[in-house]
Amino acid sequence: MTQLNGTITPAPSGRNTPKPAPRIWSVSDPLFRGSRAPPRQVSIQPPAQQPGPDAAIIIDNGSWQTKAGWSFDKTPRLTSPPLMSRYRDRKIGRTLCFVGSDIYADATTRGQSKYAFDPGSSIVGNWDVMEGILDNIFLKLGVDGADGGVGRPIVMTEPVANLGYSQKTMTEIIFECYSAPSLAYGIDSLFSYDYNKGSTGLVVSSAHTSTHIIPVVDNRALLTQATRLNWGGYQNADYLMKLLRLKYPTFPGKLNDTQVEEILREHCYISQDYERELSSYLEWTGLEERNHVVQFPFSEQAVVEKSPEELARMAEKRKESGRRLQEQAAKMRLEKLIRKEQELEYYKSLQQRITTETKKETKRLLDAEDFKDEIALDRRIRELDKSVRKARTKDVGGTENEEDEEPPTFPLLDVPDEELDEAGLKQKRHQRLMKSNHEARQRAKAEKEREKARIAEEERLDEERRDKDLEGWLDERRTARSTILQRIKDRERLKADLGNRKSLASQMRMKNIANLASDTPGRKRRRGGAAAGGDDDTFGANDEDWGVYRQIATGEGSDDEDEEDMDTTLKNLEAQLLKYDPNFTEEHTLAAQSDWSKSLVHAFLRGPWPFNPESQREINQIHLNVERIRVPEVVFQPSIAGLDQAGLVEIASNIITQRLPNPVHRESILKDVFLTGGNTLFKGFEDRLRTELRAVLPAGAPLAVRSAKDPIYDAWKGAAQWAGTQRWKDARVTREEYLEKGPEYLKEHNLGNAYAG
Amino acid sequence: MAPATPAADDSHQQLLDSLDLIPVPKPFRNPNWNPPVRRNKNVKQIVADASRKEASVMATQNNSGVSTPQPGAGGGPDNVSVARATQNLSGLAVSDGPVATYTNIESAPSLHPASQKRYCDLTGLLAPYTDPKTRLRYHNKEIFGVVRTLGQGAAEQYLEARGAHVVLK
Incomplete structure (x- = not known):
């Protein structure tokens, strides 16, 4: 983003201005609410209230939370998730049992927990857990069980059109296991509607596992017209979890259900105009607001951050020790130089003396100094002279001038072998070697010179061409650039193709591997190499043969050199184009085009901020953007999540306009569209439903949409209020009736299910 | 691993002990309550059981009584008539009119053209294109690049989120 600054005009979206630092939300683990000692053997009379014999125990048996309390309570005393963990602790040799939020006490209790319902429905699937939950409710409410039973009437919620088996089993448990004096069932959303003083209207209840739409006329629910959409908070969380796992496949943290539910509650909302909002959701402007x-x-990872002073001190220390080393080396060099100079002096004086001495004396002197003859001495002197000069120039800092040096002579090479003795032959061999060495060096030098000249010439020609024919020159550069881009693309495609087992590239690679591995060379190699068969393997004779390993190597860094080469060439070309082509700006370079701030995928994954894959902090971040509206939208458009059912509005309009048995109620129903259930708590739910319903209803139709005062607890409150009334007395099934008529006996009432047979 | 301090260990065990419901007396429970074995069923099983039962009731009804009268049936005529009466009753209850059941209140598939909208499987944005190879819907060229570089099985997972994956039975 900053690299574009100053070079181009600012993009209209304000891409140049760096985004403010993101606001960061956190997630919490499921809270363990602490140890509240369960009231043991508490009297059935709570201190403040004196419940009469009709004080009932109200249980809203929700699949998200069990809510339970006395009918005279204002709010449920007990709310806990319908979970139980019962396991045997081998260390202490005892079976332990925890219910509700107590299962969050530690990792074991949590890991052993079981859910009471069939996942994704509000039908009880595990009756042992259900019994545990009921035990816990009665214990926490202080039921003393004086008469060997619960001793108080029970009011319980159940799903719309509960399955006969579930209802029967629950009734059995309540009467057989807990010996309750009476039991009444009701539908949670109808209790909520009743509590909110509704009598005729359309109840839209979007709860944890499903969404129900129930028309109610004169306090009586038209259950045959009720419709269930199999989508609720549970499915939302599940869907969000799937999306997040796919969005960040390498996410190091662990996402658990409660965290996803929290994310859903905190960050998601219902869009008022889904498609319009969606189309601009990932746009740069304002993305920092939308992206959570x-x-x-x-x-x-611990990175020890050093202060500037410390860094400066360390650099100083390094420099200091370097200097010391340099001084030492200089001193040693100097000593060596002095020694050599002394030696040189000595040998020179020796040479002088030799010229004046007799042959015998010369021989003696030379032998004493271990020289074979005068030539050896001479060579030694020259060597010393050279090294002294070299050392001097080095200390002075001058460059060694090799051109000055006279080319070495190789006199022995011209002498035929017959005239030489053993030592002479040896020396001749040595000289021959030296000569070839020398010549090689000379050749290399010449080669270098030529190359330099060639490059200079090329540059000159290039410049000449540029001056003469700028357009043609530029065209050449452009084609070269596009060729490289094409090659880069091809390489990427090849890489992608190798990921696919069936692609041609993969098959070629497998063939090569098989050829290399087989003992008898394959057809291909025989064709490529020398035609000789048998064990005459010529692999490697040709340098290109080794390229086969390059072909079969995939994965990281297979083509590093090549890649770097292409990158540098591309950079050079782009630099030239930038300099001479007026139409080629920074924006056209590959680097700018692959800039992260222009990438939609980056905006989706990381929002409008750069991403540093090294930072643990950023790796452990989840960026929510489209998901914020995408997930809650499913209730309105179930096809998003692949649910083959009509959406909420379609169902509602269908019920209102077509399925009502008596259309005279239509207007009064429309005057009270009532929202309840935890899934309707999304911001904008009520408004969205109102606008969409308005759009499908005939013009001028009355419409009023309202939400429950408390979409989660009003069902319990409604049931508590209902208990004790005459309506309740008519609707409950007493123990005597149960014993007489069996577990499938049910009294129909306005707030409950119909007898399904 | 360093051993936890005994005090800390103890306090946690004490906490667990205080939360444990096993030792708490539950006088309200019937000590003779014997739950039926295999009472845990999922929705699918329950629905299947119910429909099987209903079918068998229908079959017995069709096979007895009116269609195949049994004049002078021995045994206990009283018992037979009572059984027949209940059968007729349950038949009446079923044929009485539409009754809301767990399965029949489910919402039907949408008939509205708006439900044909296509969204990008990766980003959720509007998707005008479909990749014929992976069958994934995608928003633009850049997303298509991502689609084509998806790892093995990832495409299928994306399809699963939309309920369009291949199910092998």
């Missing part, structure tokens, strides 16, 4: 960052716990 959720930070998961992480541990940063």
